[in-house]
Amino acid sequence: MLSLRRRAMIGGALSAMASILVGAFVLLSSIENNVLDRFDRALADRHSQLVVALSTTANDPTRLAERVYDPAYTTPYSGRYWQITSPDGQIFTSTSMFDAALKEPFGAPSTLTRRSIMGPAGEPIRAVYQKITLEDGSAWGVSVAESLAALTAERQQTRRSLLLAFVLVGLLGLAGAFLQTTTILHPLDKLRRDVAKRWEQDEDLTTADYPEEVAPLVDDINELLARNRDIIARARRQAADLAHALKTPTAILRNELALLAAQNHDMEASVEALDRVDAQLGRSLARMRAANSGAAANIRTDLSNSVARFTRLFTSMAERDGKTVRTSCAPSLSIRMDQQDIEEVIGNLLDNALKWCNSEISLTAQKWDEGVEILIEDDGPGIPEGQEREALKSGGRLDSSKPGTGLGLAIAIDLLQAYGAKLNLEKSAKLGGLAVRIFIPGKLRTVAPQKAAA
Structure with a gap:
């Protein structure tokens, strides 16, 4: 239309x-x-x-x-x-x-x-x-x-003169139509900008700032914004409450399994199943949180601060294993993603990289093509050519020699999809192992998350 x-x-x-x-x-x-x-x-x-x-x-x-x-x-x-x-x-x-x-x-x-x-x-x-x-x-x-x-x-001369005059009048008419259209639609453009700004600042729109024809729409938008904030806040609280409620039972189950294992019972399959339940719950909760933030919020997160925190955390973890973490982030770099969501994505990917690397992992974040690119690389074995799609499947694990459920990458993909971001698996040109390339657009483009796998 x-x-x-x-x-x-x-x-x-x-x-x-x-x-x-x-x-x-x-x-x-x-x-x-x-x-x-x-x-x-x-x-x-x-x-x-x-x-x-x-x-x-x-x-x-x-x-x-x-x-x-x-x-x-x-x-x-x-x-x-x-x-x-x-x-x-x-x-x-x-x-x-x-x-x-x-x-x-x-x-x-x-x-x-x-x-x-x-x-x-x-x-x-x-x-x-x-x-x-x-x-x-x-x-x-x-x-x-x-x-x-x-x-x-004389008639031909008159026609030429009139044609020139009417062409000029036509151009002036088109310019006038463009100016009039721009002037009339200016309040709607202002309304669009103010809606995004007020959403970020959690403020209502001021009806007096708009023409009387638009005022009823402004009142409806204020009501809708308030209702959406309440829905999102309630959904995030419910997700947090559910996560908290599940932590205690799973912790009890894990302790019981540990006691049975201490009594020389084989609990490896049970522990692995519980780990998988925890991972699936984590993925479902992440999807629930992303569906209620990425789809509606025009928030911004300071990526530079998040990268700095991950640098301190994973450097300490890597030093215990004799490994190295190198990071590079453009100063004052911000993205349109919830802080908890982007940090869960980066945390999962850095955890995988540290688990599989031989001695070094690298994280680079920079502005790229009207958005932000994040590149996480390691010097590990990487993914065999042609098996990238298998690795992206929910719970896909190409090598079971390392502990894990295989859902960390799937959770990262779910969160990124909620913001219209993309994730690609490549071979690292610098370190030779796996390279995970993420592109987060500057303008919010949301994608409905897929249903969780059974």
Whole structure:
């Protein structure tokens, strides 16, 4: 569906074009009619001059040329002509007619008659004819004609001028439509920005900051924001309460299994099953938390602080095993993810890297393509080529020689998907082992999390 801005622009443009076309047609028709009327009035004036001259030379029409003073009448095919038809049918013409004659209208009307006909040189001309009766009672046919070339040229010039003027008016109309659309939609743009800002700051919108037409929508948004905050807060509390409630029973079960193992009972399968239950619960709780934060919150987390904390924690853990942790993070780097979510992702991935590396792991975070890229590498055995997809499956474990449930990577993927982020498994170009590359977009793009695996 078209946006309001595009609809307003298209509607304004079509309205402006329709108005301009109708205006241009009406104005051009009016101007051309006025030009033709002026042309006909000039012909009528010359016709009157010829009639006056005829009234004084009726006895000798050959002297008529001396009475009509216009050089154009003496130049052959000049485009300006006159013709007199005597009562006995004899025709007298201007020198400009050369040896041609004008066709008179049928019936020889006694009223002034205007026509467009072909001239002596084959060009279109405009002719005025009237049968005149002099004082002596003699009837004469009087014709005056002029080429339409000048009229056509004037019309073309008028059309070009009007076209240029209306193109300019059209551009001004489009600019006006764009300015008007921008001005009208500005409150909606402001509302969109303020909604994101108020969500982050946990504040309501101020109705007085918007036009009265938008005020009811602002009130509804305030109510919706408050309701969403309450829903999200309640869901996160329930997830936290559920996690806390499950910790005690699983801790009791783990202690009981430890006691049985101390009595030489084989509890390895049971402990592994309990570990898997804990991991699945952790994954489900992480999904629940992400669904109620990534899908709705426009929050920001200072990634630099999180990386600094992980550097201290994993450096201490790595030194106990004689390993090295190297980190590099751009200063003041922030991302659109909940702090708990991104730290759980990085923690799981660093834990895997430390578990599988030989002597060194590396974490790099930097701005990249309108977002943030996090790269975690190790010098371990990596993943055999072609088995990356298997490793990304829920609980997928390509090597069971190390302890674990195989759900750490799946939990990280679930959390990242809730924010529209991506995770790829590659071969590390720097350390030779596994490289986990994460891209978190700068603009929030949420993806509904998938259902947990049974």
